[in-house]
Amino acid sequence: MRRMTARPGNAHQARLLRLLRDGGPNSRAQLGDQVDLSRSKLAVEVERLLETGLVVADGLAASRGGRRSHNIRLAPALRFLGVDIGATSIDVAVTNAELEVLGHINQPMDVREGPVAVFEQVLSMAAKLKASGLAEGFDGAGIGVPGPVRFPEGVPVAPPIMPGWDGFPVREALSQDLGCPVMVDNDVNLMAMGEQHAGVARSVGDFLCVKIGTGIGCGIVVGGEVYRGTTGSAGDIGHIQAVPDGRPCACGNRGCLEAHFSGAALARDATDAAHQGLSQELAARLEAAGALSAIDVAAAAAAGDATALDLIREGGTRTGQVIAGLVSFFNPGLVVIGGGVTGLGHTLLAAIRTQVYRQSLPLATGNLPIVLGELGPTAGVIGAARLISDHLFSPA
Amino acid sequence: MRRMTARPGNAHQARLLRLLRDGGPNSRAQLGDQVDLSRSKLAVEVERLLETGLVVADGLAASRGGRRSHNIRLAPALRFLGVDIGATSIDVAVTNAELEVLGHINQPMDVREGPVAVFEQVLSMAAKLKASGLAEGFDGAGIGVPGPVRFPEGVPVAPPIMPGWDGFPVREALSQDLGCPVMVDNDVNLMAMGEQHAGVARSVGDFLCVKIGTGIGCGIVVGGEVYRGTTGSAGDIGHIQAVPDGRPCACGNRGCLEAHFSGAALARDATDAAHQGLSQELAARLEAAGALSAIDVAAAAAAGDATALDLIREGGTRTGQVIAGLVSFFNPGLVVIGGGVTGLGHTLLAAIRTQVYRQSLPLATGNLPIVLGELGPTAGVIGAARLISDHLFSPA
DNA sequence: TCCCTTTGTCCACTCAGTGGAAAAAGTAGG
DNA sequence: CCTACTTTTTCCACTGAGTGGACAAAGGGA
Structure with missing residues (x-):
């Protein structure tokens, strides 16, 4: 089947497509109210x-006291693929043109296996979604990778946790394999776009999205657009110094935030605590599973384990110190906390909030919500779908 | 005399005015090359x-082998006023439409005297410039104040070092007094705009401009535009924690960067060192002047005084730590260091560079120049003139 | 003087976009 | 069923921005 061959021919058409995508109005009249065009031009x-x-007119809407309007909507057969490659697992989802998730699967995978192995798995996951009847093909795909990306070319650059990916032409390779347009970005940026599109950050122009998973990163949104920096490494806050002369970090420095708090660091701390006999709860879980992860710490904390709670609070405090600095600098309208450790929930959030509200200036924190992400693991794939749809729904 | 009564009628005209302002080409043909308009439309x-x-055609340019072109330039009588209100002094300058400084005066003044007293002095300084024959009147004025500003209204908000200014309608008041349009911004943002227009930051899209004077602030430029944050306090890095449990700061916290390094902190440290007999050089200057300022420390350092050099190096290291974090986060293409303490020169710069290059990721620092501002005290007034000219040279 | 180059002007034409009128298609009430 | 009123959509003449080609103006070089 031939997929989406056309692109909007001008800015008006692009604007209309995005309005329809974002759940906007669906009659010509309603569209006209929002788009500042005469009805005549709009009709054209x-x-x-x-x-x-790209769009279809199917059926008539109920009357509101006059002539019934036509239902204008994006072609129902359009399908986007959202791929979120994490450090230890892969999320793949299909969405329709409105970016609603129709199907979503997650599989464990180590990025360090390299791009070839990873893409093989991505393709098989995509094929599985196709086989389940959710899509006959894909009109575009967005890919998130856990490291910096040279955005225009869609190529990872010097990714610390992804040896073998440096310079690999992700965009080009996947575009060939999938047979559709592809856009690549940092996973953190995609999470920010996801929360902006369908999550807590709707209608916020400037915000930060802190993703705490295996590592720590921060999506920066300025005026509704993701800011990527000069070389594409903006938001790489995992290696900001949080503790002077603190723990050694893989990057070669000491005291990096990531060395003191992240999924990996938390698991290590919990294991140490279990070995030292500080927590029976953690020790029991270590015994049972052979190794501890952030999820075990979350479970222990939920069970009221004091050691686990202390670990989370301390990590939250460290993270809050760094975020406090960023808030003073960037003066965002919202801070979103997300990523794998969101399971640590309100204990973590409270520690972060306390630290930020204490350390940043009142003018910057006065009306600053600090909240957990709303979409969980789907934020990344929705953001990925949004990335490619933004690209395709712009003038050719 | 009636001043600039007209504004560009559309985006093309605004574009042309800015091209002419920024020293661009000056014949219709050359303008046409840059503006992507047909010669016909351009001529119109x-x-x-x-x-x-707003523009005049005076005389003919030399021939380049064909018909001689007309010289198109901005009206030579246009004058902008640039005002930079610092914590302890005021800079006022007149510029022509090309933002070249025609006259510049500086006078000491304590902002804490309040807006009424300060504006009285600003008006008398402006009158002095007029009296010297540099201007018959002003077509617009830009004002920088040392604190956060609600930009659209031109009103300071909760300025820490400017009691009495909170909510004062600076823009409206000065606009009445001067009889011309006025725009107000943070002094740090204006310094960034100045260095962008005529200094080291020409042709850089994303950069940071750190101003170290009585306090410390940071101008943020994203895609060529100043970023002001949600409440106008973006760039307020003086109260980022630089030393855990460090010195108490006026803001109520401990260890703020500003408490450890700034013009004020440096003067205090130098005075302490002199009293403790650590430096004969500083003690002699204290004896002679009754009090020490950052300038004395700079002079002592230039004379080779070890204590002064140590103070500067330590301050630079602290500042560098904070900047390193910002560089990781923001990934700028350039970092400019400016403000009153620029006199500390390369000792300071070297300390900052060392710290940033050590602590930030290679991808962010790989091609990152960290340089001193090129314009010194004129950066602020040029930025102010640029602010108002950007405003006036935009469609009405 | 002839030919070439560069700059600037003129003019007919295209096309995006507007706004008003009218048609289409309904609801509500008698 | 008929009338009055709404809302949506279509139609069409008109405006005005912008284009591109022809041509005039003004110079240089052989």
């Missing part, structure tokens, strides 16, 4: 979009 | 600008 542009097949 | 827009009097 809609007509052209109908000709391309 | 230029004609309209000529009618408004």
